[in-house]
């Protein structure tokens with residue numbers, strides 16, 4: 525998962541919950557992290573700097589002092605966010621099982637949390653925070669790729685199983701990741717919300733040519749065709765076809781797209797006919813569809 529891409533200060537603010545002012549102040553006063561500068565002079569943070577700042581933010585919120593944290597090795601600080609989780613949080617033991625590559629334990633804990641919370645809360649309270657922890661520990665070399673793969677395997681299997689259950693009726697969404705896109709934790713978590721709202725989810729998988737999604741839509745006549753892309757470059761590679769996508773769907777099938785890869789392109793996507801955000805799954809905003817079916 526190495527990332528060469530860099531993050532601008534407003535992106536870092538969104539990813540860490542710290543304001544841009546605070547980020548600048550920590551840099552100035554404590555030398556917390558020193559981002560590179562892009563050719564136009566903007567701060568350009570690396571993925572490991574974002575991970576470290578996210579750990580600083582969490583630990584400061586739990587009472588640590590930034591002045592003390594900045595002198596410690598980054599990997600140690602990030603690992604401490606796991607140790608300092610509230611004692612009743614399942615994320616600590618889950619991370620320990622992931623790091624120990626203990627598949628049986630990871631599977632048992634994931635199954636237990638899914639049963640306990642239900643699919644949507646499992647996605648929000650376990651899957652998304654776990655993705656953040658796994659990513660941050662991996663990026664500073666604290667977690668091997670094998671551990672990330674194990675976590676991905678188990679979590680995705682659980683999410684997909686959850687999405688297949690229930691709802692025999694309800695509107696149908698055909699869903700897929702863009703060509704070249706293999707990240708599915710976030711998409712499946714977003715689909716968990718749609719599932720709870722009553723949608724039937726027909727998930728076609730990762731890395732799917734758009735023509736295939738269109739073919740499936742003509743075959744299945746879904747109410748919605750939902751796409752996901754987490755990386756901007758991957759989005760750019762499909763841009764020409766993406767712009768045509770909504771118009772190539774059968775009448776009565778709407779299109780939506782989500783994920784970090786569309787950042788900055790929301791207006792173009794909306795103009796092409798995509799509905800954006802959770803509103804695309806809003807059942808009450810679909811009176812026109814009810815009439816056409």
Ligand code: B12
Nearest residue numbers: 525527571655656659705706707708709710714752782783
């Ligand atoms: C697990 C993981 C992997 C696994 C994925 C396994 C799987 N089957 O999903 C594997 C090993 C395959 C992988 C590979 C790579 N990865 Co990776 N991966 C991760 C990790 C740890 C978590 C995954 C994740 O999905 N997170 C992101 C989720 C939680 O958020 P999200 O996708 O934005 O989704 C949210 C919203 O956007 C929304 N959403 C998403 N889609 C949709 C769609 C609709 C319709 C709607 C309404 C909403 C919606 O819902 C979510 C909840 O809000 C992250 C680190 C992290 N902390 O996130 C890195 C990360 C995402 N990976 C990264 C990279 C760079 C890669 C690779 C390029 C590495 C490489 N050189 O090979 C490859 C690319 C593979 C590919 N072709 O896509 C970078 C991405 C950098 C960037 N572009 O921003 C990250 C951030 C790691 C990092 N810090 O550098 N990765």
